[in-house]
Amino acid sequence: MRVASGVAQAGTFFAFCLDALRGLGRRPFQVREFIQQAWFISSVSILPAALVSIPFGAVIALQLGSLVRQLGAQSFTGAASVLAVVREAGPIVTALIIAGAGGSAICADLGSRKIREELDAMEVLGIDPMHRLVAPRVVASMLVAVLLNGLVSVVGVSGGYFFNVVMQGGTPGAYLASFQALGQLPDLVVGEIKALLFGAAAALVASYKGMTARGGPKGVGDAVNQSVVITFMLLFALNFVITAVYFQVVPQKGT
Amino acid sequence: MYPTTDGGQEEPVGVEVRVEGLTKSFGGQPVWRDVTLTLPAGEISVLLGPSGTGKSVFLKTLVGLLKPDRGSIMIEGQDLPRLSERALYEVRKLFGVLFQDGALFGSMNLFDNVAFPLREHTRKPESEVRRIVYEKLEMVGLVGAEHKLPGEISGGMRKRAGLARALVLDPEIILFDEPDSGLDPVRTAYLNQLIVDLNQQTDATFLIVTHDINTARTVPDNIGLIYHGHLAMFGPREMLLSSTEPVVRQFLNAQRVGPIGMAEEKDADELQAEAAAGVELPPLPPIPPQLRPSNGRRRRGERVAGQWCWRNGVTPPPGSFGDEVVGVRR
Numbered sequence A: 001m002r003v004a005s006g007v008a009q010a011g012t013f014f015a016f017c018l019d020a021l022r023g024l025g026r027r028p029f030q031v032r033e034f035i036q037q038a039w040f041i042s043s044v045s046i047l048p049a050a051l052v053s054i055p056f057g058a059v060i061a062l063q064l065g066s067l068v069r070q071l072g073a074q075s076f077t078g079a080a081s082v083l084a085v086v087r088e089a090g091p092i093v094t095a096l097i098i099a100g101a102g103g104s105a106i107c108a109d110l111g112s113r114k115i116r117e118e119l120d121a122m123e124v125l126g127i128d129p130m131h132r133l134v135a136p137r138v139v140a141s142m143l144v145a146v147l148l149n150g151l152v153s154v155v156g157v158s159g160g161y162f163f164n165v166v167m168q169g170g171t172p173g174a175y176l177a178s179f180q181a182l183g184q185l186p187d188l189v190v191g192e193i194k195a196l197l198f199g200a201a202a203a204l205v206a207s208y209k210g211m212t213a214r215g216g217p218k219g220v221g222d223a224v225n226q227s228v229v230i231t232f233m234l235l236f237a238l239n240f241v242i243t244a245v246y247f248q249v250v251p252q253k254g255t
Numbered sequence B: 001m002y003p004t005t006d007g008g009q010e011e012p013v014g015v016e017v018r019v020e021g022l023t024k025s026f027g028g029q030p031v032w033r034d035v036t037l038t039l040p041a042g043e044i045s046v047l048l049g050p051s052g053t054g055k056s057v058f059l060k061t062l063v064g065l066l067k068p069d070r071g072s073i074m075i076e077g078q079d080l081p082r083l084s085e086r087a088l089y090e091v092r093k094l095f096g097v098l099f100q101d102g103a104l105f106g107s108m109n110l111f112d113n114v115a116f117p118l119r120e121h122t123r124k125p126e127s128e129v130r131r132i133v134y135e136k137l138e139m140v141g142l143v144g145a146e147h148k149l150p151g152e153i154s155g156g157m158r159k160r161a162g163l164a165r166a167l168v169l170d171p172e173i174i175l176f177d178e179p180d181s182g183l184d185p186v187r188t189a190y191l192n193q194l195i196v197d198l199n200q201q202t203d204a205t206f207l208i209v210t211h212d213i214n215t216a217r218t219v220p221d222n223i224g225l226i227y228h229g230h231l232a233m234f235g236p237r238e239m240l241l242s243s244t245e246p247v248v249r250q251f252l253n254a255q256r257v258g259p260i261g262m263a264e265e266k267d268a269d270e271l272q273a274e275a276a277a278g279v280e281l282p283p284l285p286p287i288p289p290q291l292r293p294s295n296g297r298r299r300r301g302e303r304v305a306g307q308w309c310w311r312n313g314v315t316p317p318p319g320s321f322g323d324e325v326v327g328v329r330r
Helices: A002-025 A031-071 A074-115 A118-124 A129-167 A172-177 A185-211 A216-249 B055-062 B085-094 B110-121 B126-139 B155-167 B185-202 B213-218 B237-241 B246-252 B268-276 B307-311
Strands: B017-026 B029-039 B044-048 B070-075 B095-098 B173-177 B205-209 B222-227 B230-236
Touching: A002 A129, A002 A185, A031 A074, A031 A129, A074 A118, A074 A129, A074 A172, A074 A185, A074 A216, A118 A129, A118 B085, A118 B095, A129 A172, A129 A185, A185 A216, B017 B055, B029 B055, B029 B222, B044 B055, B044 B185, B044 B213, B055 B173, B055 B205, B085 B095, B095 B155, B110 B126, B110 B155, B126 B155, B155 B185, B173 B185, B185 B205, B185 B213, B213 B246, B222 B237, B222 B246, B230 B237, B230 B246, B237 B246, B237 B307
Parallel strands: B029 B230, B044 B205, B044 B222, B095 B173, B173 B205
Antiparallel strands: B017 B029, B017 B070, B222 B230
């Protein structure tokens, strides 16, 4: 029974995603709602993302710093930092922030509209919430995730640079020069693709959970909680799959 | 007393809603089954029932927000549960729905809320939108509050604003989900009067879902009672108010004696004990006169007081209809 309901929920979520996709294709696209949502999601996610990525870059620099010096490979600190931040930390931090800040806000918003019967009212007034509310949120979340990934990469690498050069006495030139030693441009591209998919997944899960919330204010709280947990798991799984595919498809340096 | 026809050119307007064999269940638990009723065009009907019997579910099924397991809902020759999504959105334009708490959009002020359907569905210029919105706001007595957000006003005002929004596309069918819940008796009286006046002005088909028996006794032309997962009775107001059917009688007169218990229906033992104890049912109270439109003219759906009783040979309880004992005297 419980297994069946889990499968059924996965099924309805998939159907929901297809509906959302259809809503995306419908004209006119809700530009106003899209801009409002993109602005809103970035306003709740930019600062936490930057604040998380600074220590992330710093931790990598600290971890590598002494190790690399013992091996006499200081000139590779920059390379390692870029590799770690752009390939892994960037998408992961983006995923956490998009799911935790953006997704929870979307879920809470749609959930409270659901229990106040606003969504029912909208449907009765002849307006499809999938087209009107969900589609602009998904696109906004995707856009913000891509931009956020760029921000996290830049801030993370700068954080690493600051710690390596200022705190650990590394050479600025070596740090910058080694950027290309291990990393390559496709790393950044795949990072952005990851962010794009994370943004879509987070917004879809949040919208689905919000729009199926039931049972009053407590139901909204539960929905937000579930949406964040589910999104985390989904994004980490997605991250693994994309990384595995990427390593198979794109030849790596230094192998 | 008042004329029964206005020269014979009265064509019934509004839309008839025919529900047949409607069944709905949630997770294997039936909410109600085989509900069959017809909401007559242009008349006011009330759907009553104890709390938790799925009255709101019925209302949501009627507008296609929930899909029934079986049965049909015929509106203008279309079967609602079998329509494609696109066609369903078209049919919904016939409907105006007042949700329990008004269901206003929290991010818009009252003016934008009421204007929303107009801006979405019509290409009317803004000046025309303004005129219509103010007309509807005036109808529900909210002029002056149009720039407030839904969060800033009382529940009664939210309800009235929700009603204004439901009316703005001139719907043919208007559904009210517990219009009197959470309102004080005075506001309820005003709202009931507003409903009757609106029915006179628009000739739309009205369905009110409620458990307020005062509303049910005085406002509608027809009453339905949902009880224990089925429609116990549906028919003209006077038919139910003069009925001696135990469930109908108990509910419409708010008595403890009868098949409805505190938690669920009473079981056979309890009923037997009640019968054995010789609990005498109080006589049926008189049928109150129906609420009339405030301008004194009659509604199209209105029937002469006592007409049903007289035609069906039923003697209404003494003192019924106040002074207007028209039908009975005949």
